[in-house]
Amino acid sequence: MDGQSGKTMRTLPDTLSSLKEFNKYLTPSWIESVSHIIKELTPTKPQKVMEDKGQNIFERDDAESDTKVARIQDEMVSLSAQLKEITLQKRESLNNYLDLKGSIRVFCRIRPLSHEQSYSSRTMFTLDESNVFLRVAETKRKQYKFDKVFDPSSTQGDVFSEVEPLIKSAIDGYNVCIFAYGQTGSGKTYTMEGKPTDLGVIPRGIQVLFDRASESNSRFLFTFSMLEIYMGNLRDLLVPGNKTNGFKNVPSLAIKTDPDGGIEIENLVAVTVNNFQEVKRLYGVGTRLRSTASTMANSTSSRSHCLIRISMTSFDAPERKKARNKLWMIDLGGSERLVKTKATGKRLKEGKAINLSLSALGDVIDALQTKKPHVPYRNSKLTQVLRDSLGCESKTLMLVHIRPNENDLCETVCTLGFATRVRSIRLESEESPDVKARKEQLLMELGQKVNDLEQECDDIRRKIKKLEDTMEHLKGPQLSVSTNIVISRPSTEELKINISKNVRSLKNHREVSSGLPRFMKPTAASRHRLGLNNNVPNINRSKPPVPPKRRPSSVYAESVRLPVNADTWQSECSSECSISMTSDINWTPSIQDGTEYSQDASEYEIKQVIFSEHETPSQGQVISFKEWQLAELENMQNKTEERGNIDIDNWIHQQILESNVTCQSKDLNVPEVTGDEISNIPSPIKSERAKDCNQAQDEESDLTLHAPPLNTKDIKQANAVNHFSRAELRSPPSRERCSNNETNKHMSESFAYHGRSRRSLQEKLDDCMLKQPNKEADLSTHAEIRSQEEEHHIGKLTKFFQALQIAWASVRLGLGTVSIGLGHDFFHSLML
Ligand SMILES: Nc1ncnc2c1ncn2[C@@H]1O[C@H](COP(=O)(O)OP(=O)(O)OP(=O)(O)O)[C@@H](O)[C@H]1O
Incomplete structure (x- = not known):
């Protein structure tokens, strides 16, 4: 008897009993026959069934739950396949959409007037969604066309909503470049970085990257790098270098082309980042090292191009365009007419360098737009670095910024001219109205399709999540271990x-x-x-x-807990010739950044x-x-590992070591001395060290900014540790800077370094760093050593004389006491 018929037999007496309720409606003979059947069934069959039930209850339950689990697994497999398919379709549609819009797009943002600027300036412009009409004379208006125009009232959210498809494209494996271009003070940094209350493209973009990666079923590795191009030289902003010494102690960055045509920057630090908080922290450090200075147009004018690179690697996403791709977010230096700024000396040179590279960038984009056979990438460092991310299957977005000030009319005309050039109006004007209309229609359809597919993906993900929960309920959470193979x-x-x-x-x-x-x-x-x-x-x-x-985002390992600072994130270090401002951005972490x-x-x-x-x-x-x-x-x-990324833990570890050396030699290490970074690491000793550093600052008024020697080398050594091969796990995470054995011992504990509480190791390290005598660090020159030795001898002599004096005083005191005592009545009485 199969399960189903057994069940029917068991419930038959009940069914018949319930039928008896209908007796008032039925004939007596029918009732009698039913009662007879019940009598026959009740004593024998149910008993047997109960026995069966007793024997098989566990087996049957197991079998039932196994069947359910198998069914759920089947369903999940099919849903996963469906999700993959739809993701692929979505990627294609998004790509077509972006291609149709143009792989190089130009937006224009007009910043609001400040209070002191005259209201009449507004009449200079008339805008619509994609045009800027500039009144260049009383009766003359000039039209500039863009892919999108943001008027002064537009918000950061408005801007980002247009930028977001490109970020998604980066997740799909395309190289993406987002530039902010404009004259000094036109709002480039505002758009890219934003304010604590109103985040810009960079923080929003990074948040979207992490969100989408966590939603995706693929594995991603993100690395973060930050560099600037200052006067034609590349500088790594994640290596605290000597600003006044022109970053001389830091190995120079060299641009290399790999066999696949990809561009690599030799010696550039790439830190593995696992969440938004880590990026925020690195960004803060990088911003502090950026070259800025006060100019007539902007008190914190960027004197260089600042480039942020997020490298993405995905190992198991064949639907991605490339396994490894890059997202560049670039805050270009202010374009300015040198005549107007009246810059001289260094400021003049900086301005010239910025203008030259901007012009080279314009040439490259123009050549790409007009499909010229030769693209002049080699004319500037900026275009050399971005060679593989400009043109050929990559996406570029130029955010052009304008100041609607009458005084800035000439600058505005230059900026708009540049925008026109990179947007290649010429190509667009060749399109017939028919083609344009069809293009518009297609764009609308594709946009809708992308949205629908995204919606579908979300639905499937929700279903998978529900099934996972059901499965966990049925089988316990052990399945997550096996499924974590692909996180x-x-x-x-x-x-x-x-x-x-x-x-x-x-x-x-x-x-x-x-x-x-x-x-x-x-x-x-x-x-x-x-x-x-x-x-x-x-x-x-x-x-x-x-x-x-999918792994909960809180599992994205963040080994250092970074307190969320609600205050404005700002500090300042000034040197004689330039001001280095920290980022005043305070990227509020999302819920996904849980670090618990x-x-x-x-x-x-x-x-x-x-x-x-x-x-x-x-x-x-x-x-x-x-x-x-x-x-x-x-x-x-x-x-990928061979490319040499560095884990944020190692990077921070290096910063800690640097700070110790810096404190010992009483040099001011820009990122450490501010105390922001120190306070972020939850070690009580850290704050002590910060205090020491501050004391050092107080004691030595004319501090110089020296890069600790071998800094980058150490960081590169730490690269190797990041990857945890068996041998590497046994070797110390980086070159030991501590001279004493105790420190070396702790440094060698690489298991402990990675496996144990970071805090405890940190405290140990800090502890032993503090125990070290400062003497060694202070005696940097031979003369200093000699003078210290002399001081030492003088000290010894002084002590000797002091001891002699004390002894003599004691003797005199003793004698005095005896003479007084002998003359006293008390002694007289004793002697008598
Ligand atoms: N859209 C905007 N809304 C509000 N304030 C803005 C906007 N754009 C710029 N600002 C303000 O204008 C000032 C200058 O902006 P910002 O520093 O971003 O200019 P910049 O183009 O980066 O200049 P530089 O090239 O010299 O670095 C800042 O105080 C900024 O807050």
């Missing part, structure tokens, strides 16, 4: 893992972990999150693969590495296609 974004540590080895039973994991030192085992929280606490059965590998479970479990998460990731290293793969194991794919991914990951 949204890998941490750098994970890149070293032979991912295929991670498809192992929980039992195996437990066995291996039991042999590990305590600090390498998962913490209670991570075990709980990953379901390791539950007694769960081994994963049945014959079951259909479960689609990847971050330490925990990174611990787990490290432990996973160790698990896999201890385990030996079984002999003759059949490698599935998926495993083969994973091995391929690993190859790719290794390639």
Whole structure:
């Protein structure tokens, strides 16, 4: 008897009993026959059924839940496939949309007038959605066409909504360049960086990147770099260098072309970033080192081009255009007529350099737009750096800024001229009205399609999430361990893992972990999150693969907890010739930037590495296609690692070491001395050191800005540590700067460095740094050493004389006391 008919038999007496209720409507003979049947059924059949139930209840429940789980898994697999398909369609549609709009687009933003500027200036402009009409004379108006015009009342949100498709395109694997162009004080930095209350394109864009990466089922690795082009030279803004000494102690950045035609910048620090908070912090440090100065037009005028590069690598997203691509966000130096600024000396040279490179950029974009056979990339460092991100399948957006001031009319005309040139009006004017109309229609359709597909993706994701929850409810949370093989974004540590080895039973994991030192085992929280606490059965590998479970964003390891500062993020360091302003931006973190479990998460990731290293793969194991794919991914990951990224932990670690050296030598290290960075690291000793630094500043009035030697070298050494190979895990994370053995010991604890609480290690490091005598650092020259030795001798002599004086005084005091005492009545009486 199958389950269904058994169930029917069990419920038959009940059914018949209920039928008896209808007796008033039925004939007596019918009732009698029904009663008879009930009598026969009740004593025998239900009893048997109950016995069966007692025996099989657990088996049946298991079977039922297994069937349900299998069904859910099937459904998830099919939904995942559907999601992939729709994502691909969406990428294509978005790409077509952007191509149709033009791979090089130009927007114009007109900044509002400040209070002191005359109201009449407004009449200079008339605007519509895509045109600016400039009154150049009483009766003459000049028209400038753009892809989009933002009037003075437009918000940061308005601007970003138009920029966002490009950011999405970057996630799809395209190289993207976003420029802010305009005269000094026209609002370039405002648009790109924004204000704490009104974030600009850079923070919003980065937030979108992380959001989309976490939504995606693919793994992403993000690295952050920041550099400036100052007077034709590249400078890494993530290496605290010597500004007054022209960054001489820092290795120069060299532009290299790789065999695939990609551009790499040799020696440029690329820090692996896992969330928005980390980027925010790096950005703050970079901004502080940027060359700015007070000019007639802007008190904090940018004297260089500032370039932010986010490199994205995805290992398992074949639908992406490229496995590795870049998003550049560039705040260009202010374009200005040197005659007007009346700049002289250094300011004049800076202005000339900015103008030259801007003109070279214009030439390149013009050549690309008009499809000239030769594109003059080599004419400036700016265009050389961006060579692989300008033109050929990449997307470019130029945000042109204007000041609607009558005094700035000439500047405005120049800016608009530049915009016209890069937008290639000539090409557009060749289009017939028919073509234009069709293009508009197509754009509308494509835009709608992209939105619909996005909506569909969201729906599928929601469904998958629901199924995951149901599954977790049915089977316990252990499945997340197996499905974490493919997470949204890998941490750098994970890149070293032979991912295929991670498809192992929980039992195996437990066995291996039991042999590990305590600090390498998962913490209670991570075990709980990953379901390791539950007694769960081994994963049945014959079951259909479960689609990847998205990792909660809080798991994106952030090893350093950064307090969210509600105050304006601003500090200032000035030197004799230029002012270096920090960013006053305060990027409010999103909910996704949770850091509560971050330490925990990174611990787990490290432990996973160790698990896999201890385990030996079984002999003759059949490698599935998926495993083969994973091995391929690993190859790719290794390639990426060879490029030399640096983890934010290592980077911050370096900054800490630098700050110690800086404090010891009483040099002012710009990012550290402000105390912002120090206060961000939750070590009590840190603040002590900050105090020391401040004292050093007070003591030495004419501080010079010296780059600590070997700084970049150390950072590069730290690159290697980031990737956690077995050998590397045993080697110290970076070159030791401490001379004493205790420090070296702590530095060598690379397991502890990555696996243990960062805070405790930090405190240890700080502690031993503080214990070190400052003497060594202070005695930088031979003369200083000699003078110190002399001082030492003088000190010894002085002490000797002091001791002698004290002894003599004591003797005299003793004698005096005796003579007084002997003459006293008390002694007289004693003697008598
Ligand atoms: N759209 C805007 N709304 C409000 N304030 C703005 C806007 N644009 C610019 N500003 C203000 O104008 C001032 C100058 O802007 P900003 O520093 O962004 O200019 P810039 O083009 O970057 O100048 P530079 O090239 O010299 O660095 C800032 O105080 C900024 O807050």
